[in-house]
Amino acid sequence: MPDRMLITGGTGLLGADLAVFFSSRYKVFSAGSKDFDIRDIDQIRRSFNDFQPDYVLHAAAIADVDKCEKDKRAAMEINAVGTANIAQACRECEAFLVYYSTDYVFDGTKGSPYIERDTPNPVNYYGLSKWEGEKRLSDLSDHAVILRIAWLYGNSEKSFIRRLIERGNRQIRDRINGEKMEQIKVVTDQIGTPTYTMDVARQTEAILRSRLKGLFHCTAEGHASRLDLAEYLYEKLNMEVELTSCRREDFEWKAPRPENTSLENLGLKNNGINVMPEFRAAIDSYLKEWENNDNS
Numbered sequence: 028m029p030d031r032m033l034i035t036g037g038t039g040l041l042g043a044d045l046a047v048f049f050s051s052r053y054k055v056f057s058a059g060s061k062d063f064d065i066r067d068i069d070q071i072r073r074s075f076n077d078f079q080p081d082y083v084l085h086a087a088a089i090a091d092v093d094k095c096e097k098d099k100r101a102a103m104e105i106n107a108v109g110t111a112n113i114a115q116a117c118r119e120c121e122a123f124l125v126y127y128s129t130d131y132v133f134d135g136t137k138g139s140p141y142i143e144r145d146t147p148n149p150v151n152y153y154g155l156s157k158w159e160g161e162k163r164l165s166d167l168s169d170h171a172v173i174l175r176i177a178w179l180y181g182n183s184e185k186s187f188i189r190r191l192i193e194r195g196n197r198q199i200r201d202r203i204n205g206e207k208m209e210q211i212k213v214v215t216d217q218i219g220t221p222t223y224t225m226d227v228a229r230q231t232e233a234i235l236r237s238r239l240k241g242l243f244h245c246t247a248e249g250h251a252s253r254l255d256l257a258e259y260l261y262e263k264l265n266m267e268v269e270l271t272s273c274r275r276e277d278f279e280w281k282a283p284r285p286e287n288t289s290l291e292n293l294g295l296k297n298n299g300i301n302v303m304p305e306f307r308a309a310i311d312s313y314l315k316e317w318e319n320n321d322n323s
Contacts, residue, residue, distance in 0.1 A: 032080060034046050040181050066278045095282065130220075135218075215272045217275055219246075244291060249289075263310065
């Protein structure tokens with residue numbers, strides 16, 4: 028009988044793709060908020076007792092940066108208290124836990140890629156609440172892995188790459204129809220690493236096989252600005268799109284964004300299990316899979 032894997036945030040951008048990837052390898056329970064509230068330890072315990080997971084992939088979170096800044100209490104309850112509850116339940120049923128954190132635990136001022144031993148200093152409440160989740164998990168469990176991920180895109184319609192493609196198509200249609208074209212503003216002074224959810228799933232599998240524990244960075248290799256990313260995407264798709272470059276200060280964001288939160292997968296490399304591709308190759312793979320699925 029295959030091992031049992033419970034995935035929290037199963038309807039989200041990452042959780043949904045984790046469920047697709049692991050469903051052929053494990054008996055998967057993909058849990059959303061309708062299954063249990065991660066703020067309620069008693070609800071979690073009942074679900075864990077019923078399912079008896081061997082592994083838990085904790086992807087549930089409030090990942091909307093501005094929403095976290097607007098509702099700090101909810102952000103802390105979900106991202107920190109909820110993570111502590113999951114860690115506690117995993118300890119009680121002896122399940123191995125993978126917690127997905129974020130590059131936004133850093134302030135973006137280092138000027139070079141962050142490694143695992145760099146000290147977090149988040150500039151917004153999303154990053155603060157996720158870092159607090161890391162600390163609470165570490166206090167509760169040594170039978171776990173923390174993976175810091177960044178700039179996720181995947182097969183969900185929520186994916187920012189999918190939105191860029193849709194906006195580009197609208198602009199092209201407007202140009203053809205002689206209508207006023209939608210302006211596509213892209214930030215030049217925000218740098219990170221776009222990372223494909225399915226690559227995160229593959230890296231998670233490699234970590235589970237190796238039985239590693241601890242904190243690891245888990246992003247595609249290399250880094251880019253938001254503008255670099257958009258230009259590469261449209262070039263690959265042969266889309267003639269006009270982009271308007273701008274800076275972070277030009278957007279009326281509620282939460283500040285760090286400038287450069289690119290990560291180095293140093294821990295994975297030191298353990299010889301880094302399977303994350305270069306970010307352009309990852310985008311190429313995503314586009315190929317997306318086009319195949321779209322035409323099937």
